[in-house]
Amino acid sequence: MKVQENKSSAGCLDIFMAALAIVFITLKLGHIIDWPWYCVLAPIWALIILYVFYIILGVWIIWRKENQKNKRP
Numbered sequence: 001m002k003v004q005e006n007k008s009s010a011g012c013l014d015i016f017m018a019a020l021a022i023v024f025i026t027l028k029l030g031h032i033i034d035w036p037w038y039c040v041l042a043p044i045w046a047l048i049i050l051y052v053f054y055i056i057l058g059v060w061i062i063w064r065k066e067n068q069k070n071k072r073p
Contacts, residue, residue: 013050017043 021043027033028040038045 014047017047 021041024033024035024040024043028035028037033040
């Protein structure tokens with residue numbers, strides 16, 4: 001039996017945040033909302049901050065495992 005793989009690189013959160021950003025940008029350009037641009041682009045900033053956090057967490061975990069491996073006799 002062959003298992004079907006999910007080849008989508010974008011997760012649900014990515015798609016949701018991109019859609020939310022598109023909606024906010026459309027509303028801003030249509031003069032429906034009068035928010036500053038940093039608020040309109042907040043979903044994009046949130047994703048960037050989340051990915052930076054994931055990278056830092058991953059590097060920290062790898063560094064910690066390497067340190068534990070080097071300390072063993």
